[in-house]
Amino acid sequence: MQKDSVEDAKFEEYTQPAGGWGSAAAVASILAKEHVLIDGARILRKQNKPDGFACVSCSWAKPADPHLFEFCENGAKATAWEITSRRVEPGFFDKHTVTDLESWTDHELESIGRLTAPMRYDAATDKYVPVEWQQAFDDIGAELRSLDPKSAVFYASGRASLETSYMYQLMARMYGNNNLPDSSNMCHESTSVALPKTIGVGVGTVRLDDFEKSDCMLFFGHNTGTNAPRMLHPLQEARKRGVPIITFNPLRERGLERFANPQSPLEMLTPKQTQISTQYVQLRLGGDTAAVMGMAKWIIETDDGAARTGGRRLVDTAFIEQHTSGFQAFAEAARASNWDEIERESGVSRGELEAAARTYANAKAAMILYGMGLTQHREGVRNVQMLTNLLLLCGNIGKPGAGICAIRGHSNVQGQRTVGITEKPELAPLDKLESQFRFTAPRDKGLNTVEACEGILDGKVRAFVMLGGNFVRAVPDHHRIEPAWKKMRLTVQVLTKLNRSAIIHGRKSYLLPCLGRIEIDKQASGPQAVTMEDSTGCMHGSKGMADPASRHLLSEPAIVAGIAKATLPPNPSVDWDAWVGDYALIRDAIAETFPDIFHDFNARMWTPGGFARPLGARERVWKTENKRANFITPDGFDADPDMKSSGPDVLRLMTTRGDSQFNTTVYSLDDRFRGVFGTRRVLMMNQADIDRLGLAAGQIVSARTDAHDGFERQVDKLRVEPFDIPAGCAFGYYPELNPLIPLWHHAKESKVPAAKSVPIRIVA
Structure with a gap:
């Protein structure tokens, strides 16, 4: 088990491309570390x-004709993390109080x-103790029945399947x-709010085959x-065809610079590698709207x-006239914008x-791909809408090789929303559910992530159930949040391993270990x-390949059903x-509720490459209020208009994942x-900022949020290191720097925490 030693950490430039031998060595290392070298290699195939299983981490598309190693x-x-041979038996908790475990890091926990049996918290001993499954269900059900239903929250992570999510x-x-x-509330909810207003769907429009037809790709955040x-495989193929790829990112990320394909003997045995980005634009944190407006202005x-002169037009006027609304206002705003x-x-x-802009405008079919670097801002919704403005400008929605691609993170986070996981009643087919299952569905708006946290802080949320x-x-x-969390009456977690949410618990707490997706x-x-x-x-269908970690584990559907039967009237x-x-x-049942998407569900679930949900915008059918695609003119360029911090000693902070990390x-x-x-306790800064603030590489500092709201937010023992990032900006790791993000500092409309632009001061 690695111990974090900020003083003894090493900082060495990594000069190799993404992929290549570095990737191969990392895979071999994790399989050996988890003692699954042989079994893991078999399962990874x-x-x-x-005919196999869907990766439990990222949600990127699964091709119909996969590579030999499609991971x-x-x-x-x-x-490897899921099929590890390591076990946390009930006896582990005999040796450790929960208070002791609070000092462990995320990595250590x-x-x-893998947890092997259900556990409940015993306040008298400050330990988790074994509990029978039915007893756990009965206790949880009794607690939930005693509460006002509005005081309970049912959170879902992107790990759960469509089947479990629907039941939940x-x-x-x-x-x-x-x-x-x-988890969409914490990442791509800005997408789900922005796109329905602009193109009438809440998800991206790009499919995997569009990569073969595109002649320009733009990446943001x-x-x-x-x-x-x-x-990187379809990007590499695109570059071999000469397709330009333009990247907008504050950090120079290796995977968008150069790539060596680990499945190519030529590239593994020679220095051969592929340059991915043909232009790399290092913008300021939060500078996306201004950058896109600059491109639109030039076009x-x-x-x-x-x-005026009869030259070749760049704006697709026929598409705009036939399919869009709001162009004139947007065009006037672009013309009036100031280059300074x-x-x-x-x-x-x-x-x-x-x-x-010149490269993009000269393309016949262009796509824009983006991640949380755009959505986790105070103006995250506006950022996404600006991307659709740029695409609509040249008619790049609804034709092969073009479109918008929201790159989701967790494996099934998009699918959960598709089958009804949403706090917004207008997005769920409540009438259909009522007629199908003979009950009266609640019609009032539920709590999103930020609102749930607000309810925990003010004591209105009394129970919290976590599906992953x-x-x-x-x-x-x-x-x-953590002190308030402990005051809740009940916390229940469906999980595979210990984590911080298992240790910071309510007055009554249950750990319900489930089968992993990879297990039979x-x-x-x-x-x-x-x-x-x-x-x-x-x-996509997915079936388990590995033996369960314990005979005492239940599946996620079985656990949801157990809680439901113990809580709800027959x-x-x-x-x-x-x-x-x-x-x-x-x-x-899902097919009956959502026939347009899931008709013949069981017959289609093993379709190579998956079966596609209908997306009107791909066919230029706009399911917006006015039945047209909409340009939305931004009200300004400021990334954080409500943050009044300023001064030469205020830096703009973003949090990010590391190379060996998935979410938390x-x-x-x-x-x-x-x-x-x-x-992981680092603060990466521009060398000019380090010099200007009188700091030195390797110096241990604290970071303090400059929010002026009466709360002190500070993270200590961070090591300053120089990095290629725009002046005035800094970055560190998620979730270690989450304490610096105010709960109220979230995207307008979507309430996604604005983790990519937080004003901080350095305390030496």
């Missing part, structure tokens, strides 16, 4: 295959292995609330080499000149933006399979036991692409 380095780490949302609504926040490395003004302001707010020169995830660690304002799930009708939706809106229209015995019956799960303390080894 089935990862993301049409990436981090996907292999996620698999998860690295000890039904249970919550039959219980009496729409309190169904999920995504570290592809770490967070979706399998995407529109150049098109104005072409219209654009350069100041974006941190990018006019020449760079004009070069990017590590909510306590993932949310902002740790120093306020045998029920009454035989081995079961489940389904997921990927980032491109395609549904309902002859819902046979929870039958659903657990045969997941095909759950899929039949930390596989290793090393981040080789950024040259960090042995610690």
